[in-house]
Amino acid sequence: MINGQIRDKEVRVIGEDGEQLGVMAARDAMKLAAEAELDLVKIAPKAQPPVCKIIDYGKYKYELARKEKEAKKKQKTVELKEVRLSPNIDTNDLNTKINNAKKFIGKGNKVKVTLRFRGREMAHVHQSRHILDDFAEQLADVATIEKPAKMEGRSMSMVLTEKR
Incomplete structure (x- = not known):
């Protein structure tokens, strides 16, 4: 979930360089992300309160895809x-x-x-x-x-x- 899709009242926010910004209202977190011209992405939805990070979502998706591809490359198929x-x-x-x-x-x-x-x-x-x-x-x-x-x-x- 990113930006407007996050419906929680309170979220734990992690900044773009990895520092903890603490627990705050989701609106305030979205304002912080908008000021930095980045996205607020929910990373751990099951946590109490949910953990969100201020990052570039496109870059985040690219990194995930790259890691998945790398893991697939190391797998060996048994014939x-x-x-x-x-x-x-x-x-x-x-x-x-x-x-x-x-x-x-x-x-x-x-x-x-x-x-x-x-x-x-x-x-x-x-x-x-x-x-x-x-x-x-x-x-x-x-x-x-x-x-x-x-x-x-x-x-x-x-x-x-x-x-x-």
Whole structure:
């Protein structure tokens, strides 16, 4: 809330250079702001009495937007990478997939390991579970299982995350 939008009878006022001007009537505070050719901005509406500051509102909004943008820049988004396997995968192929998963986890991403079944492979689902278990065991030094292996249609999948 700024200037005329402030409807409180009394407000605690902070000057443009940060000094406390004390508790006064909202009208007097608005007069002070008008004399300085600045805006009276309500900063802490929940306080008793509400806290208002005499500042340039446009500059204040710009600073807030800049701080928000800076905070957003420092955030890291975690992606979900997928590694697909088949029940009759060879050991060298499995090692390659494990190395890829290590790279993904090293970069801070989650890895979804999917074991896809086709045709008659669906008859031997229970025998293929050890592939996912071995995969997780190989990555035990860098990753933990977030979601254990679970059947979803024609595929079995689990999610691995970076070890903390």
